[in-house]
Amino acid sequence: MAEPESTEHRTETDRIPADEPPSCSSLTTKELQQNWREVKKRERPVRLLFEIPSTRIIEHVLSKHVVYEVVVMRSGSFDSRRVSVERRYSDFLRFHHKLLEEFNEELEEVVFPRKLLSRNFCPELISERRLALQDYLAKLFATRCVRYSPHFPKFFTESEQKRAHSLLRAGQFQLAVKDLQTVLEVEEKLLPWQNPTLIVPTLSALAVCYRDLEQPEQAFAAAQRALPPTRRYGLKRYRASLLDLLVDLGYQLGRPVAQLQEELTVLRDAERGEVSSRSLKELVVHEFT
Structure with missing residues (x-):
C-alpha cells in the first residue's frame, strides 16, 4: 500500500498562492464575519x-x-x-x-x-x-x-461659477482659480448623479486661467481632462477649442501632439461650418454672463 504523498513533494500548482484568500473552511466564524463586513463595506453605495x-x-x-x-x-x-x-x-x-x-x-x-x-x-x-x-x-x-x-448642482455651484467668470473677464485669474477649484470639487462629488459633461465648462475655465497665469502644465492637465467627455457626448464647440489649446500647449511643453492635431483637422474637415472656430478663452468668457 502506497504511503500518502508528503506535502514536501507537492508541485507549485498544488500550493495555494500566498496572495489568495484562505478558503471558507479554514476560517473561524469570527474571521468569516469580519470578511463579510469588509465585503458589505465595499459594496455600500456612496451617498x-x-x-x-x-x-x-x-x-x-x-x-x-x-x-x-x-x-x-x-x-x-x-x-x-x-x-x-x-x-x-x-x-x-x-x-x-x-x-x-x-x-x-x-x-x-x-x-x-x-x-x-x-x-x-x-x-x-x-x-x-x-x-x-x-x-x-x-x-x-x-x-x-x-x-x-440639473437644479441640484446649480444650487451648490452657480454663485461661485458666476463670480469666477466675472473675475476671469476682469483678468483676475488667480482669484478666479480659487472659486473654480471649489466648483470643480463640488461637481466631482455630484458626478455619479449628474451628466459627466458637468465639469467641462469648469475645467475649460481653469485651463484658460492657468494659461494666462503662465502655468502651462496645469492648463494642459485641465484641458486634457475635459477632452474625453466632450468627445463622448458630442460637445463640438468645446472639443475643437480644447484640441486647439492642447496642440498649442503641447508644442510649448514638448509633448507629442500629432494625434491631437490630426483629430482637430478631421473634426473641422468633417463638420466644416458646424464646429466653433473660436478659441477656448472666447468660449469661456461668454459663459455665465
Whole structure:
C-alpha cells in the first residue's frame, strides 16, 4: 500500500498562492464575519452628506443677513476633501421654489424651514434653522428626481461659477482659480448623479486661467481632462477649442501632439461650418454672463 504523498513533494500548482484568500473552511466564524463586513463595506453605495456646521452674520450699513456654511462630502469612505460653500436663507428659498415648479408632487412631504418674521438673529433660532436646512438638503438628496435634476448642482455651484467668470473677464485669474477649484470639487462629488459633461465648462475655465497665469502644465492637465467627455457626448464647440489649446500647449511643453492635431483637422474637415472656430478663452468668457 502506497504511503500518502508528503506535502514536501507537492508541485507549485498544488500550493495555494500566498496572495489568495484562505478558503471558507479554514476560517473561524469570527474571521468569516469580519470578511463579510469588509465585503458589505465595499459594496455600500456612496451617498452625499450635507452638513451645516457654522453660520455667520454679515452686516452692511443698512442691512444684515445670516450666511450658512454648507459642507458637501461623500459617505462610504473617509472623505478628506470636504468642500464648502456659503448660502443665505433666501438662496435656499429660491432653490426650493424652482424645485416646486418641476417636482411639486414629489416634494409634497419635504418640509422647507419656515421664514422667520422676527428674531432672525437670535442665536437659538439661527441654530435651529441651521439644523432644519441641513435636514432639508438630506431629504432632497433622498428624492431621486431632485438628485438627478440639473437644479441640484446649480444650487451648490452657480454663485461661485458666476463670480469666477466675472473675475476671469476682469483678468483676475488667480482669484478666479480659487472659486473654480471649489466648483470643480463640488461637481466631482455630484458626478455619479449628474451628466459627466458637468465639469467641462469648469475645467475649460481653469485651463484658460492657468494659461494666462503662465502655468502651462496645469492648463494642459485641465484641458486634457475635459477632452474625453466632450468627445463622448458630442460637445463640438468645446472639443475643437480644447484640441486647439492642447496642440498649442503641447508644442510649448514638448509633448507629442500629432494625434491631437490630426483629430482637430478631421473634426473641422468633417463638420466644416458646424464646429466653433473660436478659441477656448472666447468660449469661456461668454459663459455665465
